[in-house]
Structure formats: C-alpha cells, structure tokens
Amino acid sequence: MGYYLESDLDIFNFDHQSEIAETNLQPFYHDSVNRIKLYNIDVFSFFHKIPDNCVDLVFADPPYFLSSGGITCRSGEKACVNKGSWDKLRPIQSVHYFNKKWLSEIKRILKPNGTTWVCGTFHNIFSVGYALQELNFKILNNIVWEKQDPPPNLTKKYFTHASEHLLWAAKTKKAKHTFNYQELRDISDEKLIKSVWKDLWTLPSVTKSEKIFGKHPTQKPEKIVKRVILASSNIGDLIFDPFCGSGTTGVVCKKLGRKFVGIDNEIKYLNIAKQRLIATGNNKNTRFFP
Numbered sequence: 629m630g631y632y633l634e635s636d637l638d639i640f641n642f643d644h645q646s647e648i649a650e651t652n653l654q655p656f657y658h659d660s661v662n663r664i665k666l667y668n669i670d671v672f673s674f675f676h677k678i679p680d681n682c683v684d685l686v687f688a689d690p691p692y693f694l695s696s697g698g699i700t701c702r703s704g705e706k707a708c709v710n711k712g713s714w715d716k717l718r719p720i721q722s723v724h725y726f727n728k729k730w731l732s733e734i735k736r737i738l739k740p741n742g743t744t745w746v747c748g749t750f751h752n753i754f755s756v757g758y759a760l761q762e763l764n765f766k767i768l769n770n771i772v773w774e775k776q777d778p779p780p781n782l783t784k785k786y787f788t789h790a791s792e793h794l795l796w797a798a799k800t801k802k803a804k805h806t807f808n809y810q811e812l813r814d815i816s817d818e819k820l821i822k823s824v825w826k827d828l829w830t831l832p833s834v835t836k837s838e839k840i841f842g843k844h845p846t847q848k849p850e851k852i853v854k855r856v857i858l859a860s861s862n863i864g865d866l867i868f869d870p871f872c873g874s875g876t877t878g879v880v881c882k883k884l885g886r887k888f889v890g891i892d893n894e895i896k897y898l899n900i901a902k903q904r905l906i907a908t909g910n911n912k913n914t915r916f917f918p
C-alpha cells in the first residue's frame with residue numbers, strides 16, 4: 629500500500645539498535661532488553677511508518693471526547709470533568725471520523741489472527757462498535773468494567789456512572805484469535821474464576837501506588853490491562869498501544885514478557901510512562917491475580 633518507507637521498517641525491530649538511528653523517528657524511550665519502545669508522535673503520523681500485518685495485539689484507550697466542562701467528584705470535592713484538550717467534546721460525526729480513521733489503520737497493521745481491544749464509555753463506544761463493524765472486524769466480546777468505587781454523581785440528575793466498556797475484536801471473521809483459557813484457569817483462584825469467565829468485570833479503579841510518578845487523568849488500572857494481555861496474547865507477542873498515556877499497557881507487557889510499542893503525542897505523559905517502566909521489575913513471571 630506504500631504507507632511506509634523502507635527505512636521505517638525497524639520501528640518494530642528490537643534486535644538491531646544501530647538501525648534505529650537511520651529512521652527519522654527516534655524512540656522517546658527504548659528498553660532493548662525487554663523490547664519496549666515509546667514514541668512521542670501523533671498517532672496518524674506514526675501509522676504511515678508501520679508495515680502491514682505485523683502486530684499481534686492492540687490495546688487502545690483512545691480519547692472518549694467527554695470533556696464538556698461539566699462537574700464530577702474527585703476526592704470528595706467538586707471538580708471539572710475535563711481531561712485535556714485532546715478529549716474535548718466534539719460533534720458525533722467528528723468522533724466517528726476519528727475512530728474509523730485510526731481503526732482502519734489498526735486493521736491494516738494487525739497480523740491475520742490479531743485482535744484489538746478498545747476502551748470507552750457511551751461517549752465514544754457506539755461509534756467504535758459501528759466503525760469496527762463497518763471495517764469488517766469480528767466483535768468477540770463487549771466487556772463491561774463495573775467500577776467498584778465510582779465517584780458519586782453530584783448533579784442529582786443522572787444515575788451514577790459506574791461502568792466502562794472494552795470491545796474486543798478480531799481482524800477478520802476468519803481469524804483464529806488467541807484466548808488463553810488454560811492459562812487464565814491456572815492462575816485464577818476459585819473465587820475469582822467466576823469473574824474471569826464473565827464479560828462483566830468488577831474491579832477497582834487505579835490505585836495510588838500506580839500513580840507515584842504523576843497523575844494521568846484517565847489512567848487505566850493495571851489489573852484490567854493484565855487480564856486483557858494474559859487472555860489474548862502470548863509471551864513474546866508484539867503489543868501496540870496507539871494512545872499509551874502513562875504507559876499502563878507497557879508496564880503490564882514488561883511484567884508479562886510481551887514486546888511493546890506505545891505512542892502518545894503528549895510528552896508529559898510519556899515522562900510518567902518512562903519512569904513507571906524503569907521502576908517495573910524485570911521478572912517476567914510476575915503474576916497479578918487476585
């Protein structure tokens with residue numbers, strides 16, 4: 629398709645460090661031992677550099693476009709709901725244009741049996757689901773994350789928002805996707821196993837210890853990402869996160885022995901990601917349950 633230059637092919641090459649200098653794009657952070665790279669770039673500029681059919685799994689936590697100037701509750705106090713200019717409320721046509729554009733690139737770069745996860749709330753998830761279907765992905769699951777500790781709704785005009793969605797989709801209807809049934813079984817205790825097998829995951833929000841290097845306004849809890857990565861990828865697989873923020877996906881990949889490439893266009897978030905990655909132990913057998 630001519631989307632990328634020959635010299636950019638090494639973006640996902642972890643083995644020849646000298647070649648990286650030949651690309652126009654330097655990684656913001658590169659851990660050659662654990663095969664982890666972060667890039668500071670806009671997602672659409674980056675896609676042009678990625679070859680077709682090269683990624684095993686995508687975990688995407690894109691902008692939900694919910695920052696409308698409304699109020700929420702943070703640490704018991706009224707606070708503005710806004711996450712950043714990247715999350716500003718837009719007309720639904722613009723949200724859908726954005727989602728279809730980046731998801732069509734994900735379709736191209738996934739290996740034939742690859743899958744993608746996409747997070748969202750009602751603000752973006754219907755558009756994401758529609759785009760996935762327009763692009764002939766096969767939707768495998770719609771996971772509902774029930775937050776154990778949601779902030780109360782201070783407006784007294786709505787039910788408390790206590791859930792998010794994670795859509796899981798295969799590149800094509802024919803794809804033989806990875807689902808590590810036995811591995812999930814082996815690491816689950818009896819109490820937890822019920823929750824692992826359902827598409828309703830009741831889990832707490834991100835813990836304070838995951839924020840010691842700084843706060844990202846929409847950081848995902850490691851527990852959720854670990855369940856995703858363990859279930860749908862294998863050791864040594866290449867995982868790509870096009871909106872990696874504070875690097876939660878990378879931290880989990882490092883713990884679980886997966887290769888990782890993450891990008892974000894805000895350097896302040898990549899600085900948090902880098903510190904988190906450096907602080908993460910090198911023990912690839914790290915387990916997370918419960």
Ligand SMILES: C[S@@+](CC[C@H](N)C(=O)[O-])C[C@H]1O[C@@H](n2cnc3c(N)ncnc32)[C@H](O)[C@@H]1O
Nearest residue numbers: 670671689714846847848871873874876892893
């Ligand atoms: C929902 S947050 C991801 C949070 C992440 N999962 C974590 O645990 O920290 C979305 C991220 O996408 C980034 N972003 C938004 N638009 C982008 C774009 N066009 N290209 C690259 N990154 C973008 C934002 O800076 C933000 O950090």
